[in-house]
Amino acid sequence: xxxxxxxxxxxxxxxxxxxxxxxxxxxxxxxxxxxxxxxxxxxxxxxxxxxxxxxxxxxxxxxxxxxxxxxxxxxxxxxxxxxxxxxxxxxxxxxxxxxxxxxxxxxxxxxxxxxxxxxxxxxxxxxxxxxxxxxxxxxxxxxxxxxxxxxxxxxxxxxxxxxxxxxxxxxxxxxxxxxxxxxxxxxxxxxxxxxxxxxxxxxxxxxxxxxxxxxxxxxxxxxxxxxxxxxxxxxxxxxxxxxxxxxxxxxxxxxxxxxxxxxxxxxxxxxxxxxxxxx
Amino acid sequence: xxxxxxxxxxxxxxxxxxxxxxxxxxxxxxxxxxxxxxxxxxxxxxxxxxxxxxxxxxxxxxxxxxxxxxxxxxxxxxxxxxxxxxxxxxxxxxxxxxxxxxxxxxxxxxxxxxxxxxxxxxxxxxxxxxxxxxxxxxxxxxxxxxxxxxxxxxxxxxxxxxxxxxxxxxxxxxxxxxxxxxxxxxxxxxxxxxxxxxxxxxxxxxxxxxxxxxxxxxxxxxxxxxxxxxxxxxxxxxxxxxxxxxxxxxxxxxxxxxxxxxxxxxxxxxxxxxxxxxxxxxxxxxxxxxxxxxxxxxxxxxxxxxxxxxxxxxxxxxxxxxxxxxxxxxxxxxxxxxxxxxxxxxxxxxxxxxxxxxxxxxxxxxxxxxxxxxxxxxxxxxxxxxxxxxxxxxxxxxxxxxxxxxxxxxxxxxxxxxxxxxxxxxxxxxxxxxxxxxxxxxxxxxxxx
Numbered sequence: 001x002x003x004x005x006x007x008x009x010x011x012x013x014x015x016x017x018x019x020x021x022x023x024x025x026x027x028x029x030x031x032x033x034x035x036x037x038x039x040x041x042x043x044x045x046x047x048x049x050x051x052x053x054x055x056x057x058x059x060x061x062x063x064x065x066x067x068x069x070x071x072x073x074x075x076x077x078x079x080x081x082x083x084x085x086x087x088x089x090x091x092x093x094x095x096x097x098x099x100x101x102x103x104x105x106x107x108x109x110x111x112x113x114x115x116x117x118x119x120x121x122x123x124x125x126x127x128x129x130x131x132x133x134x135x136x137x138x139x140x141x142x143x144x145x146x147x148x149x150x151x152x153x154x155x156x157x158x159x160x161x162x163x164x165x166x167x168x169x170x171x172x173x174x175x176x177x178x179x180x181x182x183x184x185x186x187x188x189x190x191x192x193x194x195x196x197x198x199x200x201x202x203x204x205x206x207x208x209x210x211x212x213x214x215x216x217x218x219x220x221x222x223x224x225x226x227x228x229x230x231x232x233x234x235x236x237x238x239x240x241x242x243x244x245x246x247x248x249x250x251x252x253x254x255x256x257x258x259x260x261x262x263x264x265x266x267x268x269x270x271x272x273x274x275x276x277x278x279x
Numbered sequence: 280x281x282x283x284x285x286x287x288x289x290x291x292x293x294x295x296x297x298x299x300x301x302x303x304x305x306x307x308x309x310x311x312x313x314x315x316x317x318x319x320x321x322x323x324x325x326x327x328x329x330x331x332x333x334x335x336x337x338x339x340x341x342x343x344x345x346x347x348x349x350x351x352x353x354x355x356x357x358x359x360x361x362x363x364x365x366x367x368x369x370x371x372x373x374x375x376x377x378x379x380x381x382x383x384x385x386x387x388x389x390x391x392x393x394x395x396x397x398x399x400x401x402x403x404x405x406x407x408x409x410x411x412x413x414x415x416x417x418x419x420x421x422x423x424x425x426x427x428x429x430x431x432x433x434x435x436x437x438x439x440x441x442x443x444x445x446x447x448x449x450x451x452x453x454x455x456x457x458x459x460x461x462x463x464x465x466x467x468x469x470x471x472x473x474x475x476x477x478x479x480x481x482x483x484x485x486x487x488x489x490x491x492x493x494x495x496x497x498x499x500x501x502x503x504x505x506x507x508x509x510x511x512x513x514x515x516x517x518x519x520x521x522x523x524x525x526x527x528x529x530x531x532x533x534x535x536x537x538x539x540x541x542x543x544x545x546x547x548x549x550x551x552x553x554x555x556x557x558x559x560x561x562x563x564x565x566x567x568x569x570x571x572x573x574x575x576x577x578x579x580x581x582x583x584x585x586x587x588x589x590x591x592x593x594x595x596x597x598x599x600x601x602x603x604x605x606x607x608x609x610x611x612x613x614x615x616x617x618x619x620x621x622x623x624x625x626x627x628x629x630x631x632x633x634x635x636x637x638x639x640x641x642x643x644x645x646x647x648x649x650x651x652x653x654x655x656x657x658x659x660x661x662x663x664x665x666x667x668x669x670x671x672x673x674x675x676x677x678x679x680x681x682x683x684x685x686x687x688x689x690x691x692x693x694x695x696x697x698x699x700x701x702x703x704x705x706x707x708x709x710x711x712x713x714x715x716x717x718x719x720x721x722x723x724x725x726x727x728x
Contacts, residue, residue: 116629116630117627117629117630118652120652120654121655121712121715122681122712122715122716122719124719126719126722126723127715127716127718127719130373130718130719130722131626131627131629132370132372132373132375132628132629133375133376135629139375139376150684151684
C-alpha cells in the first residue's frame with residue numbers, strides 16, 4: 001500500500017513542479033511572432049521548392065513580411081490571386097510576372113541518338129551521367145531516368161519514350177528540375193516564348209551530326225538572321241533572349257526558325273501536350 | 280612446428296577468384312611504336328596539366344607537354360620524340376572528355392639513352408623536386424601525385440615506408456611482373472624513397488606482398504640481399520608476405536596488415552607513422568632520380584577470357600586501347616565488357632578509344648561467363664555487406680536511402696569513409712550496385728555543399 005501511495009505522490013509532485021516551471025517559462029520566454037508571417041505561410045503552397053530564392057516557404061514568408069525589399073510575387077508556384085493576397089497581407093504592390101515553364105532542350109528520339117553502351121545499375125540520371133557522360137552517344141542528351149521528375153515538387157513531369165516530358169499546366173517554373181539535371185538540358189522560359197532551340201549540345205558541328213540527326217550544330221544562322229538581336233551563342237550553345245524576342249513581335253515571321261538548316265530552332269509548342277496525345 | 284599465421288587486416292574483406300594465372304607468367308613485352316598517341320593532360324588525381332605545346336611543334340622524348348597545374352597535380356611529358364598534331368579534347372574514362380595532346384611519333388628518332396645519375400650525393404629536397412618534375416604519380420591506379428604523399432605534415436613523425444606489392448585486384452598482374460623483372464630497380468627506388476623521407480638511419484621499409492605471388496616474394500627478397508648498398512648503409516628493408524584477402528592493397532588495410540596500426544577515419548597514414556607507395560611508383564622514382572627519366576611509360580596488363588593472348592605490355596602513355604588490342608591478336612567474339620583497372624574497382628569503358636594513362640594498370644576483356652548482366656533486386660537485409668565492408672560501414676542502409684531519394688541521411692552510415700572497394704557489391708545476393716549508390720550519394724551531398 002505504501003509503495004502505491006509513494007509512487008502516486010512522487011508522480012503528482014513531479015507533475016506539479018513541471019507544470020509550474022512550464023507556465024512560468026511560457027510567460028517569461030515568450031517569443032513575439034508577427035501573425036502576418038503565419039498568414040502568409042498559410043497562403044503559400046508549402047512545397048518548399050525554392051523557386052523564390054529562399055530556403056523554403058516559411059523563410060520566404062518571414063522575408064516578405066520583414067524585409068521591405070522582398071516583393072510579394074516571388075513565389076513562382078503561386079497564381080496571381082495568391083500573390084495579390086500576400087500583397088494585401090504585407091501591404092506591398094504586386095507586379096504581375098510573366099508566366100514561365102520548364103522546357104526540355106533535347107529531341108534525342110527524333111534525332112535517333114544511339115546508345116554507346118548497355119547501361120546497367122542505379123536507375124538515376126546522376127548515376128548514369130558519371131559513366132562516360134551516360135549511355136547515350138550524345139553527351140548533352142536527356143538521359144531519361146527521371147531524376148528531375150522525382151525531384152519535381154508539383155508532379156508536373158512524366159517519362160515517356162525514354163524522355164522526360166513537362167506538363168505545362170502543372171509546371172510552376174520553380175526550377176528544381178533545372179538544378180537536378182546532370183546534363184543541364186532543362187531551361188525556364190516564358191510560356192509565351194515564340195521560338196526555342198530544341199537541343200542543348202555544346203559540341204562542334206561534326207560531333208553533333210555523328211551522333212544525332214536532329215541536333216543543333218551552332219552554325220550561327222539564327223544569330224545572324226534575328227532582326228531583334230535576341231539570339232546569341234555561348235559555349236557552343238544557342239540562347240534566345242525571350243523578352244527581346246517577344247517585344248519585337250511577329251513581324252519577323254520567325255525568320256530564325258525558317259532559316260535553321262537543322263530545323264532544330266522551332267516555333268514553340270509546349271512539349272507535354274504533344275506527348276500526352278502520343279501516350 | 281605449425282606454420283605461423285600470415286598477417287592481414289581484421290575487419291571485413293572478401294576473396295574474389297584471382298584469375299591471375301591468365302597473365303602472371305607472361306613476361307613484360309615492349310609495345311611497338313604506335314602511329315598516334317592520344318595523351319590526356321589529366322593522368323593523375325587533381326587538376327589537369329596546362330598545355331605548353333602547340334600544333335606542329337616538334338618535341339623530343341621526355342619533353343614537357345603539360346606543366347603541373349597550380350595546386351594538386353602533376354606534369355605530363357612526351358613519351359617519344361615526334362610532332363604535336365593538335366591540342367584538343369580526348370576521351371577520359373571518368374570525365375568523358377578532357378584536354379589532351381595528339382602526338383605523332385617520329386619512327387626515325389632514336390630512343391633516348393639514359394645514363395645512370397649520381398643520385399646518392401643528392402639531398403632529400405633535390406630528390407623530391409626531381410620526383411615532382413618527372414611527373415611521378417601513384418601507379419596503383421589512383422594516380423595521387425607522389426611528391427605530395429612524400430611530404431607528410433611536418434608535425435607528424437613517419438617511421439615506416441610501406442611498399443605496396445599486394446595487387447589484390449583479380450586479373451591484374453602488372454605489379455607482379457614488375458616485382459619479378461625489375462626487382463633490383465625496385466630496391467633502388469625504395470632506397471631513394473627512404474632518403475626522401477629521412478628514414479635511412481631511423482626508419483624501415485616493408486614491402487608487403489600477398490603470398491599468392493611466392494615468386495615475387497622470393498625475387499624481391501633476393502634483390503634486397505643482392506643490393507650492396509642495403510647492407511652498407513644498414514638499411515632496414517624487408518619483404519612481408521601477407522595472407523590473401525581483398526582489399527589488402529588499400530592504404531589503410533595494408534597499414535593495419537603490416538604494422539597492426541589503424542588509421543582513424545579522416546586521418547592520413549602519416550598520423551600512424553606510415554607512408555605507402557606502390558611498387559610501380561618505386562620503380563618510377565628510380566627511373567626519375569636514378570636515370571633522369573620522366574614518367575611516360577607504364578606496364579599494363581591486358582587480360583580476360585575475351586582477349587586472344589593475355590599480355591603484360593610496357594607502353595607509352597597515350598597509346599589507344601585499340602592499338603593494344605590489335606597487338607595481342609584482337610578480341611574474341613565472346614568479349615562483352617571492357618573494364619579499365621580490376622574487376623572490383625575498375626570502370627567499364629564504352630569503346631576502345633580510351634588510352635593508357637599513368638593510372639591504368641590493366642584492361643580486362645570479359646566474356647559473358649565472367650560478367651553478371653542480371654538486374655538487381657531489393658535489399659533483403661541479410662547483412663552480408665556489413666560483414667564484408669573493410670571499413671565497418673553500412674552500405675545496405677545507404678543504398679536504401681538512395682532508392683528513396685533521401686540522400687541527406689546517408690552520411691550517418693559512414694559514407695565519407697567508403698573508398699569504393701566494391702566488397703559489399705561483390706557479396707550482395709540481390710546483386711545491388713551498392714558502390715554506385717554510394718558514389719551517387721557522395722555526388723549529391725557534395726553538390727548540396
